[in-house]
Amino acid sequence: xxxxxxxxxxxxxxxxxxxxxxxxxxxxxxxxxxxxxxxxxxxxxxxxxxxxxxxxxxxxxxxxxxxxxxxxxxxxxxxxxxxxxxxxxxxxxxxxxxxxxxxxxxxxxxxxxxxxxxxxxxxxxxxxxxxxxxxxxxxxxxxxxxxxxxxxxxxxxxxxxxxxxxxxxxxxxxxxxxxxxxxxxxxxxxxxxxxxxxxxxxxxxxxxxxxxxxxxxxxxxxxxxxxxxxxxxxxxxxxxxxxxxxxxxxxxxxxxxxxxxxxxxxxxxxxxxxxxxxxxxxxxxxxxxxxxxxxxxxxxxxxxxxxxxxxxxxxxxxxxxxxxxxxxxxxxxxxxxxxxxxxxxxxxxxxxxxxxxxxxxxxxxxxxxxxxxxxxxxxxxxxxxxxx
Amino acid sequence: xxxxxxxxxxxxxxxxxxxxxxxxxxxxxxxxxxxxxxxxxxxxxxxxxxxxxxxxxxxxxxxxxxxxxxxxxxxxxxxxxxxxxxxxxxxxxxxxxxxxxxxxxxxxxxxxx
Numbered sequence: 001x002x003x004x005x006x007x008x009x010x011x012x013x014x015x016x017x018x019x020x021x022x023x024x025x026x027x028x029x030x031x032x033x034x035x036x037x038x039x040x041x042x043x044x045x046x047x048x049x050x051x052x053x054x055x056x057x058x059x060x061x062x063x064x065x066x067x068x069x070x071x072x073x074x075x076x077x078x079x080x081x082x083x084x085x086x087x088x089x090x091x092x093x094x095x096x097x098x099x100x101x102x103x104x105x106x107x108x109x110x111x112x113x114x115x116x117x118x119x120x121x122x123x124x125x126x127x128x129x130x131x132x133x134x135x136x137x138x139x140x141x142x143x144x145x146x147x148x149x150x151x152x153x154x155x156x157x158x159x160x161x162x163x164x165x166x167x168x169x170x171x172x173x174x175x176x177x178x179x180x181x182x183x184x185x186x187x188x189x190x191x192x193x194x195x196x197x198x199x200x201x202x203x204x205x206x207x208x209x210x211x212x213x214x215x216x217x218x219x220x221x222x223x224x225x226x227x228x229x230x231x232x233x234x235x236x237x238x239x240x241x242x243x244x245x246x247x248x249x250x251x252x253x254x255x256x257x258x259x260x261x262x263x264x265x266x267x268x269x270x271x272x273x274x275x276x277x278x279x280x281x282x283x284x285x286x287x288x289x290x291x292x293x294x295x296x297x298x299x300x301x302x303x304x305x306x307x308x309x310x311x312x313x314x315x316x317x318x319x320x321x322x323x324x325x326x327x328x329x330x331x332x333x334x335x336x337x338x339x340x341x342x343x344x345x346x347x348x349x350x351x352x353x354x355x356x357x358x359x360x361x362x363x364x365x366x367x368x369x370x371x372x373x374x375x376x377x378x379x380x381x382x383x384x385x386x387x388x
Numbered sequence: 389x390x391x392x393x394x395x396x397x398x399x400x401x402x403x404x405x406x407x408x409x410x411x412x413x414x415x416x417x418x419x420x421x422x423x424x425x426x427x428x429x430x431x432x433x434x435x436x437x438x439x440x441x442x443x444x445x446x447x448x449x450x451x452x453x454x455x456x457x458x459x460x461x462x463x464x465x466x467x468x469x470x471x472x473x474x475x476x477x478x479x480x481x482x483x484x485x486x487x488x489x490x491x492x493x494x495x496x497x498x499x500x501x
Contacts, residue, residue, distance in 0.1 A: 121446045128445055134412050138492025139468045140441060140448040141456045148439030149458060156479045201440040249410055249458060249466040254437055 001100040005226035005233040005385065008037025008219035009345045014333030015183035016116045017213040022054055023063060025215040026112035027070040029338075033108070034071075037219035038231055041071065044219075045104020047078040048095045050087035050111040051337035053126040057118045067110055076104075084130035085286065086371030087111065088216070088340025089378030093239040095220050105222045111341030112215035123211055127336070130372040132247045144208060146248060146373055147287040148200035153255045154289065155202070158304030162202060166193045167311040168288040169206050172324050175317065176331025178357040179346075183333035184210050207288040212333030216342040226385070233385035234351045237364075238270035244374040251374060259377035260297035260370060268299075271381040273364060275299040278381075280350055280359040281321065282343035283368040285328040294368055295323060298379070317357055325350065325357040340369035340378060351384040392472075392487040396428035397494045399465055410467045412492075431486025431494065433461040435478060438471045459484055459496055469494040 010032025012025050026049065034041065049064040060066075064078035081090045088111030095107035115123055124142065131137050154160045169188060176185030188206065196205035226233035244259030245251050251258065268274060281300060285291035292306035300321050301309050309315050315323040326332050326346040329339060347365035349355040362384070369378045400409045402416035404423040409416070416424055438457035441448075448454070455474035460466050471478070472487065472495050488495040 124443070124445050134492070135410065136468050139456050139470060140444060140451065140454060141468060142441055142443070142445060144443070145439050145441050145456050149437035149456075152439060153437045153480055199443055247468070249468050254458060
């Protein structure tokens with residue numbers, strides 16, 4: 001297998017893009033990434049596009065081919081992949097594999113979603129496509145509900161408090177204020193968070209990521225192609241994808257996702273690193289408590305201490321292990337199919353030393369993208385190109 | 389709610405390899421044979437966790453707020469259902485029993501000590 005590098009990145013702002021079609025957002029991000037990479041369209045051998053709910057919300061599918069059409073790409077295989085909220089991470093991994101296996105020397109990765117034009121009920125119904133609707137869906141469970149249960153269990157088992165979890169919200173919202181692409185950066189107090197509307201006990205409004213529009217894109221190349229480019233390359237050390245139980249009742253523990261635990265284990269092994277070698281993390285904080293569970297599942301923080309570390313400032317930029325310096329899903333936003341690609345966009349900016357919320361001397365970054373009720377997960381490890 | 393008659397919980401048992409599954413499912417997940425048959429299990433179990441759904445999907449809107457729970461049945465199956473009369477005192481491990489059945493789910497309630 002050949003080594004692969006990320007040579008170009010592009011992203012729209014996350015937030016509300018009323019009236020802009022999804023394929024236009026995707027093409028805008030992709031054109032940025034191509035220009036950033038200095039890669040010609042004729043060099044591309046594949047396009048992988050991550051999207052989740054364009055069918056139900058836009059009545060528009062075949063997005064990979066449509067975006068290629070907007071970009072005037074050559075006659076190459078263009079593939080849409082879907083794994084709920086992990087669609088973007090899956091698209092990245094497949095493009096990486098296409099290059100690593102020698103199928104092509106350059107590939108385009110795009111993630112895109114538009115959601116804000118739809119009503120709350122339509123969005124909830126569309127997102128619920130990500131659960132096993134014959135079992136979990138029949139009870140009236142929702143995604144906030146799943147994480148509400150995880151929180152209750154975490155609190156009962158480890159003594160995690162509302163105030164500790166609020167520290168995750170405050171950190172990510174504050175990080176988002178420094179990120180010009182973020183939808184909902186804010187300087188919040190514990191009081192504001194804790195007086196916000198109850199969504200799914202104990203999850204409150206500020207514990208939940210917003211509904212977003214947005215697109216992100218990456219140009220991946222064989223590492224040999226990156227070397228002569230004179231541009232800042234970021235090396236892909238690992239990209240692992242796993243599956244977990246499709247049903248909530250299938251999880252051995254509601255405070256942990258087996259798909260994350262196994263993807264992290266494989267990614268660390270592939271990259272030849274230990275959790276302690278990671279300088280920063282962009283992980284799947286669809287809810288505040290999700291960041292707590294994810295950080296423990298990834299082996300970055302001892303089991304049960306995720307919220308306590310946030311409260312002690314150990315996950316802030318400048319802390320022991322900076323988590324979501326971009327603002328994460330909570331503050332940057334969560335245009336579902338774009339998220340996994342956006343996480344790598346943010347990680348690449350960090351490893352280039354160009355992030356608006358820069359982690360000092362960042363050399364190794366990890367991204368974590370989780371789909372459905374833990375049915376699919378991708379974990380990728382990236383390294384600064386000149387750091388080997 | 390308390391005082392409601394206890395009831396059973398529907399599940400599936402494989403006629404070929406005896407594996408129990410909460411269902412719905414067509415093939416046995418253990419032996420892949422299409423031999424799953426309906427079975428009624430005793431409704432007693434332990435609460436794993438619950439939450440109160442205040443913003444419900446469209447089809448459940450009229451029922452909100454309602455509590456959803458995960459229960460480990462004594463019969464050895466984990467199921468997702470509803471919890472009637474949920475209180476903050478009901479932590480993990482609380483003894484519950486099935487007292488009713490909705491469309492595709494069972495309703496549980498705490499067993500008074």
